[in-house]
Amino acid sequence: MCGIVGYIGERSASDVLIKGLKRLEYRGYDSAGVAVMNGKMLCSKGKGKVSNLEKTLKKNKIEGFLGIGHTRWATHGEPNDVNSHPHLSESGKIAVVHNGIIENYTTLKKNLIERGRTFQSQTDTEVIAQLIEEIYTTSADITFDRAIRLALKQIVGTYGLAILNSETPDRIFIARKGSPLLLGIGDNEMFVASDASPIVEYTNKVVYLDDGEMAIVTQDSYRVKTIDDFPLTKEVHELAMSLDAIEKAGYPHFMLKEIFEQPRSVADCMRGRLNHEEGTILLGGIEDVMDHLVKARRIVIAACGTSWHSALVGEYLFEQLAKTPVEVEYASEFRYRDPLIGEGDVLLVISQSGETADTLAALREAKKRGALVLGICNVVGSTISRETDAGVFTHAGPEIGVASTKAFTAQVVVLIMMALELGERKGILGQKEMKRYLTELMRIPSKIEYILEHSDEAIQKMAGLFTYAPNFLYLGRSFNFPVALEGALKLKEISYIHAEGYPAAEMKHGPIALIDEMMPVVVIAATDHTNDKMISNIQEVKARKGRIISIMNDDNPEVKELSEFHISIPSTIDCFSPLLTVIPLQLLSYYIAVNRGCNVDQPRNLAKSVTVE
Numbered sequence: 001m002c003g004i005v006g007y008i009g010e011r012s013a014s015d016v017l018i019k020g021l022k023r024l025e026y027r028g029y030d031s032a033g034v035a036v037m038n039g040k041m042l043c044s045k046g047k048g049k050v051s052n053l054e055k056t057l058k059k060n061k062i063e064g065f066l067g068i069g070h071t072r073w074a075t076h077g078e079p080n081d082v083n084s085h086p087h088l089s090e091s092g093k094i095a096v097v098h099n100g101i102i103e104n105y106t107t108l109k110k111n112l113i114e115r116g117r118t119f120q121s122q123t124d125t126e127v128i129a130q131l132i133e134e135i136y137t138t139s140a141d142i143t144f145d146r147a148i149r150l151a152l153k154q155i156v157g158t159y160g161l162a163i164l165n166s167e168t169p170d171r172i173f174i175a176r177k178g179s180p181l182l183l184g185i186g187d188n189e190m191f192v193a194s195d196a197s198p199i200v201e202y203t204n205k206v207v208y209l210d211d212g213e214m215a216i217v218t219q220d221s222y223r224v225k226t227i228d229d230f231p232l233t234k235e236v237h238e239l240a241m242s243l244d245a246i247e248k249a250g251y252p253h254f255m256l257k258e259i260f261e262q263p264r265s266v267a268d269c270m271r272g273r274l275n276h277e278e279g280t281i282l283l284g285g286i287e288d289v290m291d292h293l294v295k296a297r298r299i300v301i302a303a304c305g306t307s308w309h310s311a312l313v314g315e316y317l318f319e320q321l322a323k324t325p326v327e328v329e330y331a332s333e334f335r336y337r338d339p340l341i342g343e344g345d346v347l348l349v350i351s352q353s354g355e356t357a358d359t360l361a362a363l364r365e366a367k368k369r370g371a372l373v374l375g376i377c378n379v380v381g382s383t384i385s386r387e388t389d390a391g392v393f394t395h396a397g398p399e400i401g402v403a404s405t406k407a408f409t410a411q412v413v414v415l416i417m418m419a420l421e422l423g424e425r426k427g428i429l430g431q432k433e434m435k436r437y438l439t440e441l442m443r444i445p446s447k448i449e450y451i452l453e454h455s456d457e458a459i460q461k462m463a464g465l466f467t468y469a470p471n472f473l474y475l476g477r478s479f480n481f482p483v484a485l486e487g488a489l490k491l492k493e494i495s496y497i498h499a500e501g502y503p504a505a506e507m508k509h510g511p512i513a514l515i516d517e518m519m520p521v522v523v524i525a526a527t528d529h530t531n532d533k534m535i536s537n538i539q540e541v542k543a544r545k546g547r548i549i550s551i552m553n554d555d556n557p558e559v560k561e562l563s564e565f566h567i568s569i570p571s572t573i574d575c576f577s578p579l580l581t582v583i584p585l586q587l588l589s590y591y592i593a594v595n596r597g598c599n600v601d602q603p604r605n606l607a608k609s610v611t612v613e
């Protein structure tokens with residue numbers, strides 16, 4: 001949600017910033033802008049994609065070796081040229097880019113207006129630039145650094161900030177509270193960014209800022225301190241991300257690349273963690289808390305979006321395989337309803353980005369109340385992964401497409417491994433069963449590969465027939481109910497078709513009224529133990545002339561017979577089924593969105609990582 005990049009070195013700052021903003025564009029693409037220092041503050045910004053900004057900069061080049069840039073997902077103020085970042089102070093000497101929300105900006109703005117300041121935009125960010133300037137220009141003998149710190153003391157809300165001042169033309173100031181920021185240490189050059197993607201091609205040495213910290217960055221040095229001015233020595237981390245992982249590698253979209261990466265990402269997620277011959281699992285990140293998990297009265301899982309759907313799969317998994325009661329919560333609801341959670345409980349948060357504000361807030365709330373907090377994250381070094389007591393990384397590699405695909409399957413694999421391990425430790429699963437589960441789990445990557453190879457063409461054709469359907473219904477049972485939700489979400493997100501996911505039997509209590517000969521109904525009929533019931537549900541749809549698209553196991557003649565279209569997938573153990581059934585649904589939504597001419601990787605109004613509540 002909004003991307004920040006900054007550069008100081010010997011390269012053209014605008015070139016580095018534009019390249020960086022393109023890599024960050026998945027975080028927000030309502031508008032983009034840069035400020036570059038070259039004797040004075042030069043700024044170029046506007047509504048729309050980074051490519052618009054790039055065109056403007058080609059015509060009106062801004063030269064300089066120090067600059068900051070921003071790509072925006074609008075919160076305050078509509079996305080237009082004036083509301084784009086960077087925001088300048090009244091004198092034009094101070095430039096600010098900001099991720100997050102300043103909650104008390106109306107009060108601060110009112111005070112600043114009373115002091116005679118004039119504002120250009122409707123944003124909360126402009127208030128920061130103006131406030132810093134007000135403090136800097138009206139206080140005697142004050143350094144710019146101190147003016148920033150005093151301003152931050154007055155600000156209520158969240159921020160990741162990069163600030164330039166034309167009076168201190170050799171440095172970038174950055175500060176963080178609730179919105180990620182890191183700095184990249186190059187060879188006689190420095191980078192700042194809201195995530196590692198814009199800097200990975202230049203350096204793999206990074207320092208993550210924590211909440212309440214700021215840094216002063218020059219070409220060859222950086223000083224990190226708290227906003228109370230206590231100096232800090234920070235660990236320098238080595239980035240594991242490679243440049244290939246954040247490029248399209250010949251695919252037309254990141255989403256398609258990421259769908260096709262799943263045989264590998266699922267295998268990477270299991271790598272080194274399973275021993276199918278012995279029937280054992282080793283999850284190093286939670287090894288020390290396994291006893292606690294064994295004793296836990298219940299597990300509460302909190303997440304948002306697609307991660308919430310994998311949490312629902314987790315509920316079925318933990319309850320079936322480990323007999324541990326589970327409650328799944330929307331992270332946004334959990335925090336604000338005075339949750340009954342405390343010692344003896346476990347909160348498991350799931351987040352691809354590790355930065356989702358609501359999930360982070362749920363984590364902090366549960367921690368405050370004494371629960372053990374575990375995490376499943378994809379991004380190493382992310383805030384959630386650093387604030388949880390213990391956790392498991394999904395190792396799916398960077399996910400750039402806004403619609404989540406490979407993160408979902410990797411999260412489900414982690415949940416399977418956790419549930420199996422817990423079931424084994426609780427004495428519910430014996431060695432023989434563990435071996436059976438693990439042997440099958442290790443076959444999943446090749447089964448995904450099979451689906452991708454054998455169904456891609458059929459799904460493309462099918463997508464052609466349903467491209468202009470106004471509505472879709474997705475039905476699933478048991479482990480595949482969350483997949484029905486996920487299939488519907490994917491279609492909504494990228495093709496803007498209204499779609500709903502339902503537990504198949506629940507259809508009778510409402511959605512059945514919508515079914516007629518225009519309604520495509522995707523049924524996920526690939527769980528053995530609910531097959532008969534599913535067949536009845538399909539018949540109910542068919543009786544109302546709904547158009548049935550089924551995702552079914554190879555050997556299911558009855559479902560095939562009842563379906564107008566079917567996609568056959570290999571069979572697996574029921575509880576692993578979501579790892580296979582979700583693949584055709586991802587492809588279906590992808591091809592429909594492409595046919596409709598939608599921007600698949602950057603759907604309207606969405607952002608990859610939602611760092612505001």
Ligand code: G6P
Pocket residue numbers: 304305306307350351352353354355356359402403404606607608609610
């Ligand atoms: C946004 C993204 C979704 C994602 C959700 C949760 O809404 O567009 O794709 O599932 O956030 O993100 P997280 O990073 O916490 O999994």
